[in-house]
Every structure is written in C-alpha cells, then in structure tokens.
Amino acid sequence: MKQHQLKIYNTLSRKKENFEPINSPFVGMYVCGPTVYGDAHLGHARPAITFDTVYRYLSYLDYKVRYVRNITDVGHLTGDADEGEDKIAKKAKLEQLEPMEVAQQYTDTYHRDMELLNTIKPSIEPRATGHIPEQIALVTSILEEGLAYEVNGSVYFDVLKYNEKEKYGKLSGRVLEELMVGTRDLDGQGEKRNTVDFALWKKAAPEHLMKWDSPWGLGFPGWHLECTAMSSKYLGKHFDIHGGGMDLMFPHHECEIAQGNACNHQDPAKYWMHNNMITINGQKMGKSLGNFITLQELFTGEHKLLEQAYSPMTIRFFILTAHYRSTLDFSNEALKAAQKGFKKIINGLQIAKKLKYVNEENVHLDEEQVRQVTSSIQNAYRAMDDDFNTAQAIGHVFNLLKKINSFYTGQLKPGVLGETIFQKMINTYIIFVEKILGLKEEQPETQEGLINVLLKIYGEAKIARNYDKVDEIRAGLKEMGYVVKDMKDKIDWAYEE
Known part of the structure; x- marks a missing residue:
C-alpha cells in the first residue's frame, strides 16, 4: 500500500x-x-x-x-x-x-x-x-x-x-x-x-x-x-x-x-x-426552463444555449476543476476556459512523454528548483488525500507543467533537478493526467502521423526558403486546431489553446 x-x-x-x-x-x-x-x-x-x-x-x-x-x-x-x-x-x-x-x-x-x-x-x-x-x-x-x-x-x-x-x-x-x-x-x-x-x-x-x-x-x-x-x-x-x-x-x-x-x-x-448539483448559467437545470442539456448536445453543440461544441474531455476537465462537494455552474465562458486549460494539460502530456534526462557538463544541482518541484508533487497528492480535491490538485499539476515547459524550451536544464527528481516530475505529471484525473488526447491516432508528415514538408520548405509553402502549412494546421512550434533545434506542434 x-x-x-x-x-x-x-x-x-x-x-x-x-x-x-x-x-x-x-x-x-x-x-x-x-x-x-x-x-x-x-x-x-x-x-x-x-x-x-x-x-x-x-x-x-x-x-x-x-x-x-x-x-x-x-x-x-x-x-x-x-x-x-x-x-x-x-x-x-x-x-x-x-x-x-x-x-x-x-x-x-x-x-x-x-x-x-x-x-x-x-x-x-x-x-x-x-x-x-x-x-x-x-x-x-x-x-x-x-x-x-x-x-x-x-x-x-x-x-x-x-x-x-x-x-x-x-x-x-x-x-x-x-x-x-x-x-x-x-x-x-x-x-x-x-x-x-x-x-x-x-x-x-x-x-x-x-x-x-x-x-x-x-x-x-x-x-x-x-x-x-x-x-x-x-x-x-x-x-x-x-x-x-x-x-x-x-x-x-x-x-x-x-x-x-x-x-x-x-x-x-x-x-x-x-x-453537489449542477446549474446552467446560475439556474437549476430543467426542461421547463429550456436549459436541459444532454451530453450528446454538448458534444455536438446542438443546443440553443451553446455557442459551440465541447469535447468529452473538456467536460471531464471542467467538472474536475471544482471540488465535488461544491456547486458547479455551466456557462459558455466557463467551458471555453476549461477547453483552453485541457489543451494546455494535453500539450504538457505530449511534452512530458518526449522529455529525456540528459546529464550535461557544467550544469549543477539547484536546490531551489528541486524544492519547488518536490513541493508541487507533494501538494498534488496532499490535495487528493484531502477528500479528493481535484481542483487543488489540478493547480499543482499546472505548476509542474510550467517546469516541464521550461525544460522543453531549454530555459532549464535537467541537471538542475538531478535524474531522480527530474524523472519523478515527469512520472507524477503523467500519472495525474492519465491515471488519476482520467484525461486523454482526443485526436484520432492517424492524425498525428499526418501532422508529422506536414511538419517534415514544413521543415524542408523552410530550409529551401519557400516561405509561401511554410505559411500555407502553418495556416492549414491552424485551421485544424494545431500550432507549429518553431524552436532553435527542432520543429514541433501543439494543440491551439
């Protein structure tokens, strides 16, 4: 145990x-x-x-x-x-x-x-x-x-x-x-x-x-x-x-x-x-009030109160952003914010699975960075231990995400944490997102292969200085809901937040 x-x-x-x-x-x-x-x-x-x-x-x-x-x-x-x-x-x-x-x-x-x-x-x-x-x-x-x-x-x-x-x-x-x-x-x-x-x-x-x-x-x-x-x-x-x-x-x-x-x-x-109960724009949900929304209506956006469709994982993430014993009010503004937060979480999940520990020379252990990461890990579990407080746990998971993004962009080097804490940070993030919070990517598996092909063509066009092609691919991916991330040593993609 x-x-x-x-x-x-x-x-x-x-x-x-x-x-x-x-x-x-x-x-x-x-x-x-x-x-x-x-x-x-x-x-x-x-x-x-x-x-x-x-x-x-x-x-x-x-x-x-x-x-x-x-x-x-x-x-x-x-x-x-x-x-x-x-x-x-x-x-x-x-x-x-x-x-x-x-x-x-x-x-x-x-x-x-x-x-x-x-x-x-x-x-x-x-x-x-x-x-x-x-x-x-x-x-x-x-x-x-x-x-x-x-x-x-x-x-x-x-x-x-x-x-x-x-x-x-x-x-x-x-x-x-x-x-x-x-x-x-x-x-x-x-x-x-x-x-x-x-x-x-x-x-x-x-x-x-x-x-x-x-x-x-x-x-x-x-x-x-x-x-x-x-x-x-x-x-x-x-x-x-x-x-x-x-x-x-x-x-x-x-x-x-x-x-x-x-x-x-x-x-x-x-x-x-x-x-606790759910309200819609501050009102109790009921057919007589015209605010009764089925899950399929949420997923398709086919309801007069909805400005757009909201994916199942957006709904799941939104519900988890409140403690289960607190009231929860659904509105388009709140759901759009949840959609953005979910995409950040999943972008972080992709990055976490790609990051590898590299022990570089002249990079020394930073006790303050170790303390911050360790504290976020411990607090995430403390939140769940305190009557399954997913709202607080998600806040600490976002703190881990900030660190993960800093390692991804090169702002921080893995050596500042040491291999044990670095790996614990990655594992904790993945465990919380996938196993405890139950969040997952929603794109079809075939989609990632298509994106990677487009990024390869994007890179070749960039080397050839074919900027019209570069702009065309970037715009096309944006229409699909993805953004190109041009970095010093690599080209990657993320969900548009």
Whole structure:
C-alpha cells in the first residue's frame, strides 16, 4: 500500500474522517446509477466522473476496489409519495416499445457517453429487474421485523415505528416531527398509516406494464428498495463507501439507511459521499426552463444555449476543476476556459512523454528548483488525500507543467533537478493526467502521423526558403486546431489553446 492518509468527508457525520476500510486493502463502493428512460445529461456526468476519480485514486493507492453502480430500470415513479407512473413504462407507452427496449436503448447510450467521458466501467453493474427475488426477500424480512405493513397488495415501511429505536433523518438532517407537520394536511388520505411512510412494494394496476408475482400479489418494487438489495448482495450488509448526487440524500439514501437497519440491523455504509448539483448559467437545470442539456448536445453543440461544441474531455476537465462537494455552474465562458486549460494539460502530456534526462557538463544541482518541484508533487497528492480535491490538485499539476515547459524550451536544464527528481516530475505529471484525473488526447491516432508528415514538408520548405509553402502549412494546421512550434533545434506542434 502507498503511504497516504486519505480523508473523506462523511455526509453521515458531517465531517472529514480518516479513511479506514472495513477489510483493508479491499474496498466496497456502491454508487447510485441512472434511471434509464432518457439520454444521459449533465446531471449524470458529474457523479459518474466524481466516483470514477474516487475509484481511480483508491486503485492508485493499491486498494482492491469492488465498484458497484446500479441501473434503475423499474420502480422510479413520476410523482411524489409513491404515486404516478413508472418512468420507463411511461416512456415505453409514448414510444410504443416494450419497457425493456426503452431500458436497453438508454442503457446503451449511457454507456456510450460514459466511455466518451473516459470513465472506467464498474466492477459490477446490476439492474433492478434482475434482482426481484432479492427485493421480495428484503420486504419479507422487514415485515417480520414488524417495521412494515401490507395494505391491499402494497407494502409500506413504517417510519414512525422505526424511529422509536433508530433516528430517521440522520443522514439528511431532516427532523421527523417537522416532516410530519409539513404533510399533516394529507393525513388519512391513501393507504399509508403516515404520509412519511414509503413503499417497499407497490400493487400493480391492471394497465401497469412492469409487474411481478409476490406474496402480496402482482406488483413491483419501490425505488429505494433496489439499492439495498443489490448493495448488500454484492458488497455485504455493511460496506465502505456509498455515493451519489446530493439530490439523492433525501429521501432515497435516507430510506436505504432505514431499510438496512431494519433488515440487517446496521447502517449499509461506513462513509456516505455526495457530489453537489449542477446549474446552467446560475439556474437549476430543467426542461421547463429550456436549459436541459444532454451530453450528446454538448458534444455536438446542438443546443440553443451553446455557442459551440465541447469535447468529452473538456467536460471531464471542467467538472474536475471544482471540488465535488461544491456547486458547479455551466456557462459558455466557463467551458471555453476549461477547453483552453485541457489543451494546455494535453500539450504538457505530449511534452512530458518526449522529455529525456540528459546529464550535461557544467550544469549543477539547484536546490531551489528541486524544492519547488518536490513541493508541487507533494501538494498534488496532499490535495487528493484531502477528500479528493481535484481542483487543488489540478493547480499543482499546472505548476509542474510550467517546469516541464521550461525544460522543453531549454530555459532549464535537467541537471538542475538531478535524474531522480527530474524523472519523478515527469512520472507524477503523467500519472495525474492519465491515471488519476482520467484525461486523454482526443485526436484520432492517424492524425498525428499526418501532422508529422506536414511538419517534415514544413521543415524542408523552410530550409529551401519557400516561405509561401511554410505559411500555407502553418495556416492549414491552424485551421485544424494545431500550432507549429518553431524552436532553435527542432520543429514541433501543439494543440491551439
């Protein structure tokens, strides 16, 4: 194991805690995945990239991570209070498809977009519909504990009875008495004993498309139940990290904690992590506001709010420039700045892979240069150790980039660092960009060969003083998004920033 004391902000305790896995070096991590009834959007991108980075860094630290991310393909209803249509079934009716066709279609497009964002596939990606028996077993267990009740083929969790022994609301900070006051006008309506109770199993109406047989009749599982069933099956009754967006904290994750304590007599997870929300030009994203942007619209630029297309790596870099617990506002100005920053990072990656240590005569070790580089390396890791602070880590990576550029241009000689520190600088930069931050070049592999051919012709034209040809090649490359770098002893190229 690499010697790092990682701290994680635990939503449950509301403070940063030293990360101490239950069964080190093995780590169980469960992240709430998408409900697959539409194209992936910005709201899907942030948790995917956040927990991909967590997975990457834990793996870098030599933890053996089992990363489970679910697919919700049943049970997520359109309304509040366990009412309304199933979102996937509703989409199926509109498109005249089978619900599982809708689920498969949008699961495929979600995977496509996640691959473009360079997220690593989870170890296990279970679907709610593939775990109906496990969910029925959980409902049965909670009923046997006396913490649920059946009404007309539906089963509800008894929140008030649960709260007699365990605190309902301890994750989100909600106070049950206040929740009861806020919903008192609805008391006596519907099947629930109390409006704060939530569905574990819902009786299916005759027209309902997605339903299964159960001890209580034909029905379907509640949305909150699936995560308890799948996380406990693949990670055990008590695992290390449970993640998701802040919007899931209440009621979804709160209900998961209640279910876990009811049937397993312990909290499901030791550490609860939540990424903050995304706004568009300062407003909450929503279809009614006209600012709902899918990932494909971002990648193509085909949305009225977008001035241009933004590449997947630009989106990834932009999300990483903010700490995951801070709010993140998308705007064209911010995305253009991220695009420029990403290109600088990737230009540096190209240079870092080319640089070689050369021990020149009359070049002596410079203790101040060694101190600066060593400090940037240490601070980059300290930032990641401090609750995965990618925003600060990127700042220190840029400090390393300044040094790398100085060695590339000849302003500094490798000997001022010595071979060990020089190589550590290069390795750290590459590790952070590729392995930890998950950034990569986006140009086709064939493009680099074409650029190198053009640069060869450029060099020959320059020697022959054919300046019209030189200008033509330079202008052509600029149109493609590249700049020619004419240096004293070589000709190279970089992405235009």
